Amino acid sequence: MLSYRHAFHAGNHADVLKHLVLIELLDYYGRKDKPWYYIDTHAGGGCYALDSEQAGKTAEAADGIGRLWGHEDLPPAVAAYVAAVGQFNPQGRLLFYPGSPALAMTRARAQDRLRLFELHPADFESLQRTFASEQERVQVRRADGFAALKSLLPPPSRRAVVLIDPPYEVKDDYRSVVDTVRDAMRRFPTGTYMVWYPMLARAEARQLPERLAALGAESWLDVRLAVRDAPRDGIGMFGSGLYVINPPWVLPQRLEAALPWLVEHLGVDGGAGFDLEHHIE
Numbered sequence: 001m002l003s004y005r006h007a008f009h010a011g012n013h014a015d016v017l018k019h020l021v022l023i024e025l026l027d028y029y030g031r032k033d034k035p036w037y038y039i040d041t042h043a044g045g046g047c048y049a050l051d052s053e054q055a056g057k058t059a060e061a062a063d064g065i066g067r068l069w070g071h072e073d074l075p076p077a078v079a080a081y082v083a084a085v086g087q088f089n090p091q092g093r094l095l096f097y098p099g100s101p102a103l104a105m106t107r108a109r110a111q112d113r114l115r116l117f118e119l120h121p122a123d124f125e126s127l128q129r130t131f132a133s134e135q136e137r138v139q140v141r142r143a144d145g146f147a148a149l150k151s152l153l154p155p156p157s158r159r160a161v162v163l164i165d166p167p168y169e170v171k172d173d174y175r176s177v178v179d180t181v182r183d184a185m186r187r188f189p190t191g192t193y194m195v196w197y198p199m200l201a202r203a204e205a206r207q208l209p210e211r212l213a214a215l216g217a218e219s220w221l222d223v224r225l226a227v228r229d230a231p232r233d234g235i236g237m238f239g240s241g242l243y244v245i246n247p248p249w250v251l252p253q254r255l256e257a258a259l260p261w262l263v264e265h266l267g268v269d270g271g272a273g274f275d276l277e278h279h280i281e
Contacts, residue, residue, distance in 0.1 A: 041145025
């Protein structure tokens with residue numbers, strides 16, 4: 001299925017959590033001169049105009065990045081994320097929201113590389129346009145990221161952050177995530193794998209973190225941010241989570257400082273809250 005378009009959801013609360021953690025990971029990797037690879041299995045369109053028809057139809061950014069924009073009392077991890085978004089809005093007005101690849105590019109040095117996969121034809125074309133001037137560092141392919149990831153592991157530098165962020169339109173996405181991570185860990189055990197998942201009532205979503213934990217990674221982190229109570233009718237996403245394999249040791253401390261602030265500013269009702277579990281060797 002190719003009906004999902006991230007433009008409808010760009011900058012929402014799930015993007016805030018996902019992209020805050022992504023910036024933290026890449027900043028940590030950037031502490032060493034050795035090149036890193038950023039691999040995105042479901043890259044989307046690259047960058048999104050928040051005044052577009054798609055973004056305006058749902059206006060989800062207003063309750064995500066919009067609630068952080070203009071604040072000066074930001075915890076360090078939130079400040080780094082908001083500053084990265086700010087690079088796409090130099091006039092100070094929040095008009096554009098960068099997707100994961102565009103944010104990764106704000107951290108990429110001359111020696112770093114991006115490898116991006118997207119199946120949706122319109123988003124693939126948008127992604128190509130976004131990185132048309134960066135063909136030396138960035139490769140964009142119209143391909144199934146689940147399958148294509150195998151050809152890139154291990155990367156030449158033996159350093160990589162892999163984002164696995166499917167739309168979960170169909171139940172098979174949950175199975176594919178687990179199978180893909182299992183295979184990736186076998187091919188490249190030291191890579192950092194970042195899996196985004198929705199908080200939904202459906203069993204597959206609730207079970208996904210447990211299935212990822214069962215893969216047996218020695219170092220892992222699971223963070224969840226809920227912005228509202230779970231809906232009584234069981235329909236709709238009320239938060240999101242990230243399961244990170246081989247996270248940096250500094251990540252839990254950075255998140256512990258940021259998450260209460262995010263709950264305060266993104267929370268819609270009394271069901272807002274966070275969970276953070278980790279074991280880092």
